[in-house]
Amino acid sequence: xxxxxxxxxxxxxxxxxxxxxxxxxxxxxxxxxxxxxxxxxxxxxxxxxxxxxxxxxxxxxxxxxxxxxxxxxxxxxxxxxxxxxxxxxxxxxxxxxxxxxxxxxxxxxxxxxxxxxxxxxxxxxxxxxxxxxxxxxxxxxxxxxxxxxxxxxxxxxxxxxxxxxxxxxxxxxxxxxxxxxxxxxxxxxxxxxxxxxxxxxxxxxxxxxxxxxxxxxxxxxxxxxxxxxxxxxxxxxxxxxxxxxxxxxxxxxxxxxxxxxxxxxxxxxxxxxxxxxxxxxxxxxxxxxxxxxxxxxxxxxxxxxxxxxxxxxxxxxxxxxxxxxxxxxxxxxxxxxxxxxxxxxxxxxxxxxxxxxxxxxxxxxxxxxxxxxxxxxxxxxxxxxxxxxxxxxxxxxxxxxxxxxxxxxxxxxxxxxxxxxxxxxxxxxxxxxxxxxxxxxxxxxxxxxxxxxxxxxxxxxxxxxxxxxxxxxxxxxxxxxxx
Amino acid sequence: xxxxxxxxxxxxxxxxxxxxxxxxxxxxxxxxxxxxxxxxxxxxxxxxxxxxxxxxxxxxxxxxxxxxxxxxxxxxxxxxxxxxxxxxxxxxxxxxxxxxxxxxxxxxxxxxxxxxxxxxxxxxxxxxxxxxxxxxxxxxxxxxxxxxxxxxxxxxxxxxxxxxxxxxxxxxxxxxxxxxxxxxxxxxxxxxxxxxxxxxxxxxxxxxxxxxxxxxxxxxxxxxxxxxxxxxxxxxxxxxxxxxxxxxxxxxxxxxxxxxxxxxxxxxxxxxxxxxxxxxxxxxxxxxxxxxxxxxxxxxxxxxxxxxxxxxxxxxxxxxxxxxxxxxxxxxxxxxxxxxxxxxxxxxxxxxxxxxxxxxxxxxxxxxxxxxxxxxxxxxxxxxxxxxxxxxxxxxxxxxxxxxxxxxxxxxxxxxxxxxxxxxxxxxxxxxxxxxxxxxxxxxxxxxxxxxxxxxxxxxxxxxxxxxxxxxxxxxxxxxxxx
Numbered sequence: 018x019x020x021x022x023x024x025x026x027x028x029x030x031x032x033x034x035x036x037x038x039x040x041x042x043x044x045x046x047x048x049x050x051x052x053x054x055x056x057x058x059x060x061x062x063x064x065x066x067x068x069x070x071x072x073x074x075x076x077x078x079x080x081x082x083x084x085x086x087x088x089x090x091x092x093x094x095x096x097x098x099x100x101x102x103x104x105x106x107x108x109x110x111x112x113x114x115x116x117x118x119x120x121x122x123x124x125x126x127x128x129x130x131x132x133x134x135x136x137x138x139x140x141x142x143x144x145x146x147x148x149x150x151x152x153x154x155x156x157x158x159x160x161x162x163x164x165x166x167x168x169x170x171x172x173x174x175x176x177x178x179x180x181x182x183x184x185x186x187x188x189x190x191x192x193x194x195x196x197x198x199x200x201x202x203x204x205x206x207x208x209x210x211x212x213x214x215x216x217x218x219x220x221x222x223x224x225x226x227x228x229x230x231x232x233x234x235x236x237x238x239x240x241x242x243x244x245x246x247x248x249x250x251x252x253x254x255x256x257x258x259x260x261x262x263x264x265x266x267x268x269x270x271x272x273x274x275x276x277x278x279x280x281x282x283x284x285x286x287x288x289x290x291x292x293x294x295x296x297x298x299x300x301x302x303x304x305x306x307x308x309x310x311x312x313x314x315x316x317x318x319x320x321x322x323x324x325x326x327x328x329x330x331x332x333x334x335x336x337x338x339x340x341x342x343x344x345x346x347x348x349x350x351x352x353x354x355x356x357x358x359x360x361x362x363x364x365x366x367x368x369x370x371x372x373x374x375x376x377x378x379x380x381x382x383x384x385x386x387x388x389x390x391x392x393x394x395x396x397x398x399x400x401x402x403x404x405x406x407x408x409x410x411x412x413x414x415x416x417x418x419x420x421x422x423x424x425x426x427x428x429x430x431x432x433x434x435x436x437x438x439x440x441x442x443x444x445x446x447x448x449x450x451x452x453x454x455x456x457x458x459x460x461x462x463x464x465x466x467x468x469x470x471x472x473x474x475x476x477x478x479x480x481x482x483x484x485x486x487x488x489x490x491x492x493x494x495x496x497x498x499x500x
Numbered sequence: 501x502x503x504x505x506x507x508x509x510x511x512x513x514x515x516x517x518x519x520x521x522x523x524x525x526x527x528x529x530x531x532x533x534x535x536x537x538x539x540x541x542x543x544x545x546x547x548x549x550x551x552x553x554x555x556x557x558x559x560x561x562x563x564x565x566x567x568x569x570x571x572x573x574x575x576x577x578x579x580x581x582x583x584x585x586x587x588x589x590x591x592x593x594x595x596x597x598x599x600x601x602x603x604x605x606x607x608x609x610x611x612x613x614x615x616x617x618x619x620x621x622x623x624x625x626x627x628x629x630x631x632x633x634x635x636x637x638x639x640x641x642x643x644x645x646x647x648x649x650x651x652x653x654x655x656x657x658x659x660x661x662x663x664x665x666x667x668x669x670x671x672x673x674x675x676x677x678x679x680x681x682x683x684x685x686x687x688x689x690x691x692x693x694x695x696x697x698x699x700x701x702x703x704x705x706x707x708x709x710x711x712x713x714x715x716x717x718x719x720x721x722x723x724x725x726x727x728x729x730x731x732x733x734x735x736x737x738x739x740x741x742x743x744x745x746x747x748x749x750x751x752x753x754x755x756x757x758x759x760x761x762x763x764x765x766x767x768x769x770x771x772x773x774x775x776x777x778x779x780x781x782x783x784x785x786x787x788x789x790x791x792x793x794x795x796x797x798x799x800x801x802x803x804x805x806x807x808x809x810x811x812x813x814x815x816x817x818x819x820x821x822x823x824x825x826x827x828x829x830x831x832x833x834x835x836x837x838x839x840x841x842x843x844x845x846x847x848x849x850x851x852x853x854x855x856x857x858x859x860x861x862x863x864x865x866x867x868x869x870x871x872x873x874x875x876x877x878x879x880x881x882x883x884x885x886x887x888x889x890x891x892x893x894x895x896x897x898x899x900x901x902x903x904x905x906x907x908x909x910x911x912x913x914x915x916x917x918x919x920x921x922x923x924x925x926x927x928x929x930x931x932x933x934x935x936x937x938x939x940x941x942x943x944x945x946x947x948x949x950x951x952x953x954x955x956x957x958x959x960x961x962x963x964x965x966x967x968x969x970x971x972x973x974x975x976x977x978x979x980x981x982x983x
Binding site: 056059060061062063064065066067068095097099101104105106107158285287288289292293294295 | 578579580586588593596598599600602697698699700701702704705706732733734735736812813815816818819820821822824825826827836840860863864865868872
């Protein structure tokens with residue numbers, strides 16, 4: 018039987034506020050355990066939450082970016098359950114009245130553009146972390162993360178392949194990083210994904226029983242976890258079994274999913290409106306004021322890269338996906354005035370070096386201005402493309418502007434025709450056999466034979482001879498010998 | 501000295517008739533001598549008190565003192581006090597020393613008040629008798645075989661027994677007014693949001709409100725001047741400007757419109773008490789007020805509504821007492837579930853457990869609409885009843901309790917009978933309105949309380965009415981003890 022996969026995603030995005038959603042403690046990542054947890058985060062008796070407006074503003078920015086209705090009156094509710102890293106014994110979240118209502122994003126798929134509807138997005142607080150290692154049979158609790166603001170983005174089950182799910186997650190990542198409301202660092206848990214996966218016979222309209230894959234923190238794992246789970250569900254059903262509604266954990270090392278808890282074990286969370294917090298009321302003027310502050314979003318930027326800068330659809334898509342990369346690219350274009358050349362370098366040499374060094378673009382040792390300066394020297398023929406790669410390598414390792422590196426290393430292109438002519442004369446004098454072959458060849462085949470002489474001249478110049486000038490002079494000198 | 505009110509003592513301090521150290525020492529000695537009879541205090545803080553008194557004397561001498569400088573008070577043991585045990589009357593917090601001051605405590609400190617200690621209370625403020633305290637019953641100074649009322653029983657008994665001139669209390673369903681009535685003192689529950697709840701250990705967040713308990717309306721006004729005001733740490737505290745609550749005490753009652761709800765003067769009310777209440781109402785009439793019968797038809801529903809909403813919120817508020825971070829932890833827990841079950845099973849008393857279970861049940865997915873939502877609807881009806889009446893009258897007057905103080909143990913095994921005692925007080929908390937209890941007579945040597953109910957933020961008017969009544973009656977000056 019042919020099966021169709023149905024996928025919906027719940028994405029948790031940590032908001033980049035300086036302080037927590039309900040307290041004044043810092044949200045910075047990586048501090049010593051429990052050094053960024055104040056009386057409120059520890060849920061000391063008598064403490065009360067105070068809502069951080071910054072989180073509200075960021076959630077509204079996200080809502081506007083996905084064309085959503087903004088809740089005029091958002092209500093925080095308590096989701097009650099016991100766990101040691103949940104200090105109050107409840108998570109403060111939103112249920113009936115979330116800050117962001119229905120919206121959508123468009124994603125690129127193999128089958129063309131596809132719309133993924135977003136059911137809603139709500140604000141909530143993150144829990145702390147339980148540390149089960151190094152405590153000799155006991156567990157450690159780190160509450161630094163407790164109270165970090167999250168936006169949970171709940172999609173409709175609109176995705177049909179793991180690739181679409183990953184593309185959707187990438188699009189959300191692009192939006193939140195472009196808005197600057199999340200650092201996007203998935204390895205540090207700034208964005209985490211729960212995937213709801215079910216299968217059904219192709220053509221069927223009813224949804225199959227779903228399983229939920231928890232806390233996946235990379236795009237690659239989203240694809241692999243879904244593929245693995247879909248395979249498991251198909252095998253199960255085709256062997257006469259049934260899928261049980263449950264929460265499963267994806268183990269990337271073994272590439273398998275395994276059961277965490279079934280629906281029967283599920284808590285009754287006993288949601289009710291949090292009496293310590295007032296409903297968050299926003300008016301149109303407030304929302305419109307935020308709309309005015311929105312940066313250009315990835316989709317719009319991509320369109321502009323195509324229409325104004327003449328980039329290909331693919332290049333525009335890649336370069337607009339991350340705000341830092343898109344900003345970098347635009348700075349390079351501004352310096353060198355050549356979008357295509359800038360795109361090739363940002364996606365080529367720069368990306369290659371960043372990947373090898375595992376660096377994000379804002380940590381690049383070569384700044385956009387430095388790269389732009391380098392490209393200017395290619396365009397004005399000071400250096401060739403090949404020399405430029407050498408200059409870039411020096412800039413990457415040692416720093417400096419392109420001009421400084423070119424000067425210091427003597428890499429300036431030779432355009433002086435006298436110097437080029439004497440190099441060519443020497444090459445011709447030392448290659449009598451090849452010159453004879455050239456002379457003997459049919460005129461139309463001589464062009465191909467020029468390459469040998471070019472290579473020799475470039476070698477003699479240490480790569481610095483201007484290739485255009487060399488070609489012209491070489492051709493006229495050789496053709497003169499043929500007459 | 502022990503018979504003097506706060507206002508009189510403040511005068512003496514300013515005149516230099518007595519120093520704060522002398523005054524404080526006298527009360528410390530009196531507590532040491534007499535409190536074994538009442539068990540009004542859980543903790544006394546004589547060293548801290550004398551330090552504060554010394555500092556107060558210095559600022560009085562320097563002329564920098566304010567109206568409250570050097571006056572001794574006690575705090576109900578649910579206000580967090582830095583470095584001092586804050587038990588909430590529970591084994592669960594018997595070992596808990598708060599690392600911070602509640603806003604109310606901090607305000608009294610800043611005003612130069614001296615803290616004598618922390619008073620006894622029903623466990624987590626759940627009770628009307630003080631019998632649920634882990635620290636044992638507190639006795640009514642008028643008859644030590646009787647309850648002082650609750651939950652602020654310790655504060656009421658301490659003021660009545662002249663162990664302190666005044667104390668703080670908290671009122672979720674009558675916990676200031678009922679013990680004030682039982683012990684023959686004056687207490688006011690301000691409008692919800694008038695006094696910060698930050699640092700006041702939560703019982704039912706949407707109902708809890710701290711307030712003054714003292715010997716006269718004038719003293720309550722003096723205390724409310726210190727306690728009232730918006731607090732950035734409590735989102736539910738009101739931005740409504742505060743006023744000098746002593747300023748209008750002497751206004752005439754001429755033209756005051758008083759409503760008397762017929763439901764309050766019904767068969768629920770002890771007939772001897774009814775006579776006292778009627779006499780008090782006549783007294784107010786003779787001071788210039790006009791009296792009108794009004795109706796609060798939903799009063800009866802306040803008990804079931806309250807006993808859904810308060811336990812529901814409590815079940816969530818008390819989840820934080822899990823043995824993980826502070827407070828009681830069971831011996832040798834086998835695993836996490838065992839830690840939770842035994843910590844909470846051993847740490848909480850029976851009334852607290854009863855309310856947690858009732859509240860948990862009321863919030864369960866299948867019952868939420870039938871109980872919690874229904875109770876919230878009743879709450880709105882009750883509020884509408886009051887709003888309708890306040891279109892016609894300025895103040896509502898009636899009894900605080902259906903009967904005078906009952907004997908210890910009388911209602912311990914009949915929780916519903918105990919809950920019925922709150923019939924006249926609960927509806928104010930549900931509506932968020934301010935209310936007072938003022939001594940207005942005696943039945944068989946036991947005090948009777950007159951309840952005054954005001955419109956939102958009309959505390960000054962309530963205090964004015966109470967003060968005028970007290971200027972013309974002696975009930976509030978009667979003492980159960982010879983000091």
